Amino acid sequence: MSGADRFLRTTAGVAVARREIPALPVAELADAVVTACDGGLRVAAWFGVPRPSGVELVAVLADDARAGIALARATLTGPAFPSRAAACPQLHLFERELAEQFGLVAEGHPAPAPVRSQPPLVAPAAGAPAPALPGTGELYRVEGQEVHEVGVGPVHAGVIEPGHFRFQCHGEQVFHLEIRLGYQHRGVERALIGGPDRRTIHYLETSAGDTTIGHATAGCELIEALAGTAAPPRGAALRAIALELERLANHTGDLGALAGDVGYLPTASFCGRIRGDFLNLSAELCGSRFGRGLVRPGGSGFDLEPARRERLRAGLDRTFTDARSAIELLWESSSVMERFETTGVVPREDALALGLVGPAARASGVDRDLRRDHPGGAYRDQSMAVATAASGDVHARARVRWLEMEHSLAFLHATLAALPEGEVRVPVGRLAPESLAVSLVEGWRGEICHVALTDRAGRFARYKIVDPSFHNWSGLARALRGGQISDFPLCNKSFNLSYCGHDL
Amino acid sequence: MALSQILVHLGVLLLLPPLLLGVIQRTKSRFAGRRGPSLVQPYRDLAKLARKELALSATTTGVFALAPVLAVVTAVMAGLVVPLGPFDAPISFAGDFVLFAYLLALGRFFTAAAALDTGSPFEGMGAAREVGFAWLTEPALFFAFFALARLSGSLQLEDMLRAPEGELWRDSTVALALVAAGVLIVLLAECARIPVDDPATHLELTMIHEVMVLDHSGPLFGLVEYGAAVKLLVLDVLLMHILVPAATVRGWLGLGFFVLGVLAVAVLIGVVESTMARLRLLRVPALLVAAVLSCGFALLLLGR
Numbered sequence: 022m023s024g025a026d027r028f029l030r031t032t033a034g035v036a037v038a039r040r041e042i043p044a045l046p047v048a049e050l051a052d053a054v055v056t057a058c059d060g061g062l063r064v065a066a067w068f069g070v071p072r073p074s075g076v077e078l079v080a081v082l083a084d085d086a087r088a089g090i091a092l093a094r095a096t097l098t099g100p101a102f103p104s105r106a107a108a109c110p111q112l113h114l115f116e117r118e119l120a121e122q123f124g125l126v127a128e129g130h131p132a133p134a135p136v137r138s139q140p141p142l143v144a145p146a147a148g149a150p151a152p153a154l155p156g157t158g159e160l161y162r163v164e165g166q167e168v169h170e171v172g173v174g175p176v177h178a179g180v181i182e183p184g185h186f187r188f189q190c191h192g193e194q195v196f197h198l199e200i201r202l203g204y205q206h207r208g209v210e211r212a213l214i215g216g217p218d219r220r221t222i223h224y225l226e227t228s229a230g231d232t233t234i235g236h237a238t239a240g241c242e243l244i245e246a247l248a249g250t251a252a253p254p255r256g257a258a259l260r261a262i263a264l265e266l267e268r269l270a271n272h273t274g275d276l277g278a279l280a281g282d283v284g285y286l287p288t289a290s291f292c293g294r295i296r297g298d299f300l301n302l303s304a305e306l307c308g309s310r311f312g313r314g315l316v317r318p319g320g321s322g323f324d325l326e327p328a329r330r331e332r333l334r335a336g337l338d339r340t341f342t343d344a345r346s347a348i349e350l351l352w353e354s355s356s357v358m359e360r361f362e363t364t365g366v367v368p369r370e371d372a373l374a375l376g377l378v379g380p381a382a383r384a385s386g387v388d389r390d391l392r393r394d395h396p397g398g399a400y401r402d403q404s405m406a407v408a409t410a411a412s413g414d415v416h417a418r419a420r421v422r423w424l425e426m427e428h429s430l431a432f433l434h435a436t437l438a439a440l441p442e443g444e445v446r447v448p449v450g451r452l453a454p455e456s457l458a459v460s461l462v463e464g465w466r467g468e469i470c471h472v473a474l475t476d477r478a479g480r481f482a483r484y485k486i487v488d489p490s491f492h493n494w495s496g497l498a499r500a501l502r503g504g505q506i507s508d509f510p511l512c513n514k515s516f517n518l519s520y521c522g523h524d525l
Numbered sequence: 526m527a528l529s530q531i532l533v534h535l536g537v538l539l540l541l542p543p544l545l546l547g548v549i550q551r552t553k554s555r556f557a558g559r560r561g562p563s564l565v566q567p568y569r570d571l572a573k574l575a576r577k578e579l580a581l582s583a584t585t586t587g588v589f590a591l592a593p594v595l596a597v598v599t600a601v602m603a604g605l606v607v608p609l610g611p612f613d614a615p616i617s618f619a620g621d622f623v624l625f626a627y628l629l630a631l632g633r634f635f636t637a638a639a640a641l642d643t644g645s646p647f648e649g650m651g652a653a654r655e656v657g658f659a660w661l662t663e664p665a666l667f668f669a670f671f672a673l674a675r676l677s678g679s680l681q682l683e684d685m686l687r688a689p690e691g692e693l694w695r696d697s698t699v700a701l702a703l704v705a706a707g708v709l710i711v712l713l714a715e716c717a718r719i720p721v722d723d724p725a726t727h728l729e730l731t732m733i734h735e736v737m738v739l740d741h742s743g744p745l746f747g748l749v750e751y752g753a754a755v756k757l758l759v760l761d762v763l764l765m766h767i768l769v770p771a772a773t774v775r776g777w778l779g780l781g782f783f784v785l786g787v788l789a790v791a792v793l794i795g796v797v798e799s800t801m802a803r804l805r806l807l808r809v810p811a812l813l814v815a816a817v818l819s820c821g822f823a824l825l826l827l828g829r
Contacts (some may be wrong), residue, residue: 169649170646171646171650173729284723284801285801285803286798286799287557290558294558354801356720359804505806507731507805508806509730510726510728511731
């Protein structure tokens with residue numbers, strides 16, 4: 022019996038009753054996940070839900086080939102669960118998180134370190150040791166006279182988020198990079214339990230500030246799915262417009278930052294300004310440069326009148342022309358290309374094994390984009406071209422971003438030209454009780470997965486957010502292996518991952 | 526030599542360096558489409574650092590505090606061996622170019638020693654990089670000096686730098702161009718500029734020179750910056766003499782050419798920094814070897 026058959030097949034954006042999700046024994050569920058991943062599915066979320074009888078484990082797998090998701094669950098009563106991280110590396114961080122959030126032991130996990138050093142979601146057993154502070158405890162260590170260890174952070178020289186990076190080096194060469202996060206933990210998932218309420222949307226918008234639209238869209242699609250409604254076409258189109266503007270702004274900022282990291286000033290200076298111009302287009306849409314207040318359960322908080330729509334289209338063309346002239350300088354400068362090419366390579370098989378998502382995965386030749394594979398909202402009506410590259414290096418990650426910007430521009434023009442008529446927002450009723458829904462949104466950084474389970478009263482019993490950064494930090498560590506320590510900032514920028522999005 | 530001449534020489538040597546940083550910054554800003562800070566901003570920055578509190582790590586010893594002072598002293602002393610356009614060098618003797626090269630090396634030795642003194646893995650890494658690249662800039666510099674000595678028939682830096690003028694300059698253009706290219710690379714490497722190092726970066730893992738002085742603060746850091754600026758001026762003057770022979774004309778004309786020439790080299794550095802990305806750290810030795818070869822080949826050409 023193949024593992025995939027043990028799952029409930031459904032699609033993202035559709036609520037299912039909890040009792041419909043097959044409940045398997047814990048070990049069988051773990052094995053089924055491994056078998057399914059061998060068969061081409063991948064782990065979108067793998068988490069625990071506190072139940073009176075123990076911990077309910079929920080597996081959400083994405084089936085990109087069939088535009089579907091696969092669900093299964095198991096109830097764990099003991100203090101340990103069997104780890105499958107060695108067979109299925111993309112599980113490793115999910116298992117560590119699960120162990121940490123419920124005070125469990127991942128039996129057989131190759132590197133069972135805490136993920137965020139946060140207290141468990143459930144009350145810890147009496148006498149349980151307090152969680153260690155982030156960045157403390159044993160780190161992986163290479164022994165030897167000629168090996169030296171470099172620790173960077175959590176306080177960094179630039180205005181960036183805190184995280185600790187520990188390099189095991191031989192001269193300039195990196196043997197191993199261990200990334201320890203958790204400094205940005207705010208308890209967002211815990212705070213969302215009991216919702217949705219008036220605070221919910223603000224928690225969603227601030228899950229990762231640079232992905233306001235992405236996370237808010239994922240959350241709202243989830244709430245709409247559980248309420249059995251959907252955003253009206255015009256509202257969905259406005260959300261998609263905001264999502265693509267967010268992508269344009271962030272990709273521009275990233276390309277500028279990449280140029281800055283190699284000391285190439287022309288692109289670096291101009292992209293900083295152009296990113297601001299793209300953010301101003303978001304402000305044109307809803308009054309907030311980061312899109313706060315635009316995405317609301319049931320649709321969009323703002324409409325777009327014809328006059329503003331024309332201003333948006335004109336501004337988009339103007340800004341994109343500037344972006345093109347600044348960014349194309351990169352590909353034309355041999356000194357920049359020399360730095361980008363062959364730096365920080367993530368081979369395709371490693372990208373697949375680690376379950377990378379978003380531009381980082383596509384740069385390693387993984388043809389995966391939720392806007393095409395699991396289309397929701399306005400993406401159902403319009404096909405989205407997917408940009409990939411084969412080399413998996415910094416150049417590929419930069420190039421994929423630029424190609425995505427061009428695709429976003431085409432999508433924006435098509436959507437703005439044929440904006441559906443009608444209302445922008447519909448009322449959202451009560452959520453279905455004892456149900457589960459999954460939403461998948463391709464944010465600028467990659468796959469944003471939100472999963473919610475409701476209780477008998479239709480309130481959130483558990484809200485799980487998987488930011489793309491959660492998948493991709495492992496990719497950064499892989500990219501550095503065997504590379505030069507002086508290339509770390511460049512590699513880091515080419516992934517540009519979120520610390521707070523990881524630490525939810 | 527009159528005392529007044531020495532004072533003028535010292536005055537130029539001590540007061541001009543921050544202006545060069547201002548000119549480079551202004552050039553880079555223009556390329557980036559910005560106005561850029563005022564030309565005198567580096568002076569203000571140094572004044573600000575001088576007023577700041579000094580924090581000394583408990584693990585450091587006297588070497589840590591001594592190094593920035595020595596960096597300034599060695600750079601200024603190296604400047605005393607070099608003629609400043611129409612002004613003669615206050616110190617001049619046969620073989621003084623060796624003193625010049627090793628004054629710079631002495632400053633570097635103490636900067637690296639101070640970096641190791643902190644015990645920080647960053648600073649040790651930076652010291653390793655700095656020293657690892659310096660052993661390639663040194664032969665390049667010496668080949669350049671040998672070429673100039675061959676051209677001038679003198680072993681005094683003053684005569685060596687003043688020789689390339691008139692017919693001699695025209696006759697040996699190719700050799701001098703090779704020397705100038707080599708010296709420019711040495712200048713970019715020694716003064717931690719793009720494409721070797723990026724003086725503007727905040728990313729400690731990519732730094733070479735800056736990472737060695739991360740633990741210096743306040744007045745000591747001001748001295749580090751100031752010493753680096755003096756070194757920049759001294760190497761700038763070296764290059765300027767090869768490129769602008771008219772700067773050695775006595776009187777106001779020569780002075781004008783000297784100032785313009787020195788600033789032009791600063792603009793040139795700014796242009797290089799604005800139009801190039803940094804080299805991969807592993808490729809830096811290749812660039813420095815190119816400088817060695819360039820100067821060495823000039824010597825071969827002149828040795829015919």
